[in-house]
Every structure is written in C-alpha cells, then in structure tokens.
Amino acid sequence: MKPTIVLVGRPNVGKSTLFNRLTRTRDALVADQPGLTRDRHYGIGRVGDRDYLVVDTAGFDPVAKDGIMHEMARQAEQAIAEADVLLFLVDGRAGRTPHDENIAARLRRAGRPVHLVVNKAEGIDRAMVAADFHALGLGDPLPVSAAHGDGVKQLVELVLAPFPTDDEKEHSDDEGPKVAIVGRPNVGKSTLVNTLLGEERVIAFDMPGTTRDAISIPFERGGKRYTLIDTAGLRRRGKVFEAVEKFSVIKTLQAVQECNVVVLVLDAAQDISDQDAHIAGFALEAGRALVVAINKWDAVDNYRRDRLETDIARKLAFLSFARFHRISALKAEGIVGLLKSVDAAYSAATANLATPRLTRALQQAVARQAPPRHGLARPKMRYAHQGGMNPPVIVIHGNALDDIPQSYVRYLERCFMDAFDLKGTPLRIQFRTTQNPYATRN
Ligand SMILES: Nc1nc2c(ncn2[C@@H]2O[C@H](COP(=O)(O)OP(=O)(O)OP(=O)(O)O)[C@@H](O)[C@H]2O)c(=O)[nH]1
Ligand SMILES: Nc1nc2c(ncn2[C@@H]2O[C@H](COP(=O)(O)OP(=O)(O)OP(=O)(O)O)[C@@H](O)[C@H]2O)c(=O)[nH]1
Structure with missing residues (x-):
C-alpha cells in the first residue's frame, strides 16, 4: 500500500507550497480536464518509481475548543491517526512560536514517525535555526525551501526510506478485478457492499491483524471472481457487513490506489457535491478505470432524475470515459449491469493494443x-x-x-x-x- 504523508503545522508556514511541490509531478497528467477541480488537500506524489499520498491539514490548533478551528482540528486529528508518517512544518524565518510548541506536544504523542521540517530555509543560518527548533524535542530539524524546491526530494526519500516498496505483485487474472466502492458518506456504499456480498459466496474472508495493508474481500458473482478493497474497515456482524469507521478520505484514496476499478457511488436524491467531484477527480488522477453507480434510483421521481442528469453533465464532465448506471443497492436493482461494466472497464484498462x-x-x-x-x-x-x-x-x-x-x-x-x-x-x-x-x- 502507498505510504501516506500528512503535513501538519500552524498557518502560513508553507504547507500548501510544500503540498503543491510534493504532488506536482502528477499534475500534468490531468491538466485541463473540463470541470475538474482538484482537492487542494489530498494528492498523489511520486519520487523515482515510488508513489505516495500527501494530505495537507489546514492550520492545526490542537487547543481549539470550538468553531471552525475546532472542526479543522478534528479533521487534522483524523489525518494524524491515519498517517504513516507526519511532516511537522515550521517557519525558519519566524522562529519557534508557542503555537509550534502546542503542535509539537500533540505530535510527540502521535505514535507515528514525525519529521521536523524547517521551511523557508533558503539563505538563512542553518545552525542557528536548528538550535532554535531542536528545543521542540522532535529530533534534528530538516531544512527545506518549499518555494524553491531545495531539499524537498531528499526529504521525501528520507521519510519514505523505512517503508517497503510496493512489489506490484502480478495480480493473477483468475482473482478477477480488484474493486473499490467509494463515495461520500451516506450514499449507500455499505448497502451496495452487502448486496454484492450478501447472498453470494464470500470466499475465505480473513480479518487481518495489524497489517497496514488494505483489507481485501474476495467474492464470486455470476460465476466470476472479484476482490473488494475495503475503504472503511468493514466488519461482519451477523449476515451483513458494517463500516466500523466513519467516512475517511485517506482510506478512500488508499483504496483507489490499490484497486483496478473504482465504483463511484452517487446519491440520486442529492445534487452532485464538491466531495463527489473530488473523489472522482482523484480516481482520474490515479488513472483508474471507473464505473459510476447512481444509487437510490428507486427513491426519486422524474423531475429529480432529470435534474440530476443535468447536474452530472455539468459537474462530472471529466468522467465522460466512464459508464453510468442507475441502481438501487437496497432493492438489488441494476447490479448485474453494474458488474458487467466493471468487467468491461477492467478489460479496457488492461487491454493489449498492438x-x-x-x-x-x-x-x-x-x-x-x-x-x-x-x-x-x-x-x-x-x-x-x-x-x-x-x-x-x-x-x-x-x-x-x-x-x-x-x-x-x-x-x-x-x-x-x-x-x-x-x-x-x-x-x-x-x-x-x-x-x-x-x-x-x-
Ligand atoms: N521565503 C520563503 N517563503 C515561502 C516558502 N514556502 C512558502 N513560502 C511563503 O509562505 C507563505 C505561506 O505559504 P502557504 O503555503 O500558503 O502556507 P500554509 O502553511 O499552507 O498556510 P495555511 O494555508 O494558512 O495553513 C506564502 O506567502 C509563501 O509564498 C519558502 O520556502 N521560502
Ligand atoms: N431508497 C434507497 N435507500 C438506500 C439505497 N441504498 C442505501 N440506502 C439508504 O441510505 C442510507 C445510507 O446507506 P449506507 O449504505 O449506510 O451508506 P454509506 O455510503 O455506507 O454511508 P457511510 O458509512 O456513512 O459512508 C441507509 O439508510 C440506506 O438504507 C437505495 O438503493 N435506495
């Protein structure tokens, strides 16, 4: 699985600048897709032949108790909990601040590798800066200049060194495509998973222990094999699978990276949101085959259906390569067609073009x-x-x-x-x- 690097730091230290630099290599691939707005906080990066995920938390204030700062802190906490490695950015020009100290205190308890990164380090006295930030108790500060790019590549190589490289093990064809079911909260992902897995045979599904690998659940449907890549830590309770974690962007992105085919679930009763578009954009950026499932089709009238078609044409124009299915996960309608398109998308993605x-x-x-x-x-x-x-x-x-x-x-x-x-x-x-x-x- 691709390592996830999470950037933390108070406002204005240069997190966005570093984020852009860490994810820039991939931008060219999806440049100028009509309608695509990138999520400025989640991205894919690559150094050499290694891919990684980058998450930019907004200005993080671990002592904020309410309001927008509190909500941002909550999201940052979730990202910290799901990080493989944390980069704590400080501003080499401004020097150490009390806010930095609060964040450092929080990160020392994170139970994750933390690297202290001194940004804006171009042309400043490194020894002095190092001494100042050493007092944060997070080891030797690593100087970089996000704006100029100095030290950034070395930084990434250093932080990724402990993680095993993905030995892209050849996925054997008889295991079928690896499928990730993604979508924002409440669109019906768990319901769809249960409909897919429910009555049919789930092949030897072992709950893994503490490995950081994504959980995969092999199943058969219509005589064909598929492997479901889990996005939310599914647990089997009674006959149904239930998500034990609430919606997680990082888990979603990891599953997108891991799978062959993304099934993007939309809720027919809701307008297309930025979050839908961002998840779709991420699948595109990752180069994944994609099928769109417009779920809860049973619950909407003709007016709503028409309105949704217009909304999709406008906001998801960059998915014109994909097939769209109107389904009801609850009533198990449209599932056969959906899986046919998953098969077709998988064949297309792996086609040999002479x-x-x-x-x-x-x-x-x-x-x-x-x-x-x-x-x-x-x-x-x-x-x-x-x-x-x-x-x-x-x-x-x-x-x-x-x-x-x-x-x-x-x-x-x-x-x-x-x-x-x-x-x-x-x-x-x-x-x-x-x-x-x-x-x-x-
Ligand atoms: N001199 C110098 N300035 C930098 C460097 N990196 C970023 N900056 C500047 O620092 C300011 C803040 O950068 P951002 O990347 O927006 O900072 P941020 O941490 O994302 O800030 P928030 O979005 O408020 O959390 C901008 O004016 C950048 O141009 C650097 O390496 N050197
Ligand atoms: N009418 C209708 N309701 C549905 C359908 N699929 C799911 N729902 C309902 O939508 C709600 C959310 O479904 P879930 O499967 O929990 O959604 P989810 O995407 O897994 O939600 P999170 O776990 O929050 O990410 C539940 O009340 C479902 O019963 C459908 O096809 N039709």
Whole structure:
C-alpha cells in the first residue's frame, strides 16, 4: 500500500507550497480536464518509481475548543491517526512560536514517525535555526525551501526510506478485478457492499491483524471472481457487513490506489457535491478505470432524475470515459449491469493494443482531422505504440508534436477509445518528437 504523508503545522508556514511541490509531478497528467477541480488537500506524489499520498491539514490548533478551528482540528486529528508518517512544518524565518510548541506536544504523542521540517530555509543560518527548533524535542530539524524546491526530494526519500516498496505483485487474472466502492458518506456504499456480498459466496474472508495493508474481500458473482478493497474497515456482524469507521478520505484514496476499478457511488436524491467531484477527480488522477453507480434510483421521481442528469453533465464532465448506471443497492436493482461494466472497464484498462492497429487508428484519426498547425511547424504523427497499462498509455511518435492543443488530444482519445472499444478507463496520450523539425533549417 502507498505510504501516506500528512503535513501538519500552524498557518502560513508553507504547507500548501510544500503540498503543491510534493504532488506536482502528477499534475500534468490531468491538466485541463473540463470541470475538474482538484482537492487542494489530498494528492498523489511520486519520487523515482515510488508513489505516495500527501494530505495537507489546514492550520492545526490542537487547543481549539470550538468553531471552525475546532472542526479543522478534528479533521487534522483524523489525518494524524491515519498517517504513516507526519511532516511537522515550521517557519525558519519566524522562529519557534508557542503555537509550534502546542503542535509539537500533540505530535510527540502521535505514535507515528514525525519529521521536523524547517521551511523557508533558503539563505538563512542553518545552525542557528536548528538550535532554535531542536528545543521542540522532535529530533534534528530538516531544512527545506518549499518555494524553491531545495531539499524537498531528499526529504521525501528520507521519510519514505523505512517503508517497503510496493512489489506490484502480478495480480493473477483468475482473482478477477480488484474493486473499490467509494463515495461520500451516506450514499449507500455499505448497502451496495452487502448486496454484492450478501447472498453470494464470500470466499475465505480473513480479518487481518495489524497489517497496514488494505483489507481485501474476495467474492464470486455470476460465476466470476472479484476482490473488494475495503475503504472503511468493514466488519461482519451477523449476515451483513458494517463500516466500523466513519467516512475517511485517506482510506478512500488508499483504496483507489490499490484497486483496478473504482465504483463511484452517487446519491440520486442529492445534487452532485464538491466531495463527489473530488473523489472522482482523484480516481482520474490515479488513472483508474471507473464505473459510476447512481444509487437510490428507486427513491426519486422524474423531475429529480432529470435534474440530476443535468447536474452530472455539468459537474462530472471529466468522467465522460466512464459508464453510468442507475441502481438501487437496497432493492438489488441494476447490479448485474453494474458488474458487467466493471468487467468491461477492467478489460479496457488492461487491454493489449498492438502497434499496427494503433498506428492505423492514428492515421484514420489524422485523416479525418489533421492536428492544427503551430506557428511554422506542421505536426506530423507517424506511428503509435502502447507505453503502459492500467491506464493504457499511448505513445505517438512524429515531428513537431510539442504543442498539440488539449482539444486535439481529447479528439485523439475519443478516436482510440472508439477504435478499441475502451469504455471505462482513462487514457494517457504522450508525444515523442523523433526529429527536430528545425534541425535541417538554417
Ligand atoms: N521565503 C520563503 N517563503 C515561502 C516558502 N514556502 C512558502 N513560502 C511563503 O509562505 C507563505 C505561506 O505559504 P502557504 O503555503 O500558503 O502556507 P500554509 O502553511 O499552507 O498556510 P495555511 O494555508 O494558512 O495553513 C506564502 O506567502 C509563501 O509564498 C519558502 O520556502 N521560502
Ligand atoms: N431508497 C434507497 N435507500 C438506500 C439505497 N441504498 C442505501 N440506502 C439508504 O441510505 C442510507 C445510507 O446507506 P449506507 O449504505 O449506510 O451508506 P454509506 O455510503 O455506507 O454511508 P457511510 O458509512 O456513512 O459512508 C441507509 O439508510 C440506506 O438504507 C437505495 O438503493 N435506495
């Protein structure tokens, strides 16, 4: 499972700046998706070939007793409890403050590895700063400059070193897709889990001990195998599964990282919220195959249904690659269709795309609509090959491919999706310019 790094510190020490730097490598992949607003507090980062999750807690005041500060403190407490490692940020320019001391006192009791990070350290006397912050009792301070990037990569490597690297063990096909059922509180996730697992055979489900691995529950449905990745610490009580923890964003993100196919559950009785869009955006950012289940369809009238369709078209436009199902988890309606789409999305995400067919699809797309000219250069797309799976990566080779507009990339995505019937998975398109078009000019 990917380690989760949680950033803690009083306001204005540079947590957002560090968060952006830690998650920036991935931004390019989902840039300019219409309608997608990123959650500024949860992100994926990568250093070398290691992925990690980053959580930015808002300014944390462990002694706040009420109001918005108290609510923020509560959320920060939950993040601290679910962290694998904590980065405690302080401001090297402002020096040690009483607020820092309160937070330090809280973190010393966290039972998690804590690294003391002195930000804004560019061009300041490190020895003096180190002595000042050493008094917080959290070990040697690590100086960084989040704004300039100094020391950030070394910091990440240091904090991740104790965690085992994910040996992406080949998931054998007969275990079927790993499925995560995600959604905001009360949309009907537990009900859907019970409907999926309920009557059917749950294959040897062992409650794990204290491992930090996500819990997976194998089950069979319609003669096919699936593995459910748990998001909330499901416990079996009597015949039904029940969530023992309340909704947790971190657990949701971990499950998204861990699974092959995300089932995003929406509540038909409610408008699409920012939280729905953020969870969806995270699945997209992670490159996961996705199926959307609009649940509680039994409970809404036609007016509400129409309104919801409009709302979805407007707020979840970036999920156009996914299939949407109207279901009732409670009445077990629409479940067969939902699982069919899970199967299809899984096949699409793991499809083998042969170079000749890809190249033919590319040529047909270009013949229908040529890429727009950029300045003097006329982009030339020569051939395409598959550069990865899960999600499928299509690498296009040619000349002058550096400034292909996003709208044309979208067009190519649609062409490849149609040609290979890739419904349910996002695609990544990369360009490789094989020859510099200006090289032969003088
Ligand atoms: N000199 C210097 N300034 C920095 C550095 N990192 C962040 N800052 C500045 O510090 C200020 C606060 O940065 P933020 O990232 O917004 O701080 P924050 O901790 O997220 O603040 P809250 O959102 O209020 O919790 C901004 O003006 C940043 O430009 C740094 O490495 N060096
Ligand atoms: N009418 C109707 N109600 C449903 C349906 N699915 C779930 N519900 C109801 O919605 C409420 C919330 O369902 P849960 O399954 O607990 O939702 P959840 O997403 O697991 O909630 P959290 O554990 O808070 O994250 C319960 O009262 C369910 O009975 C459905 O298909 N139709």
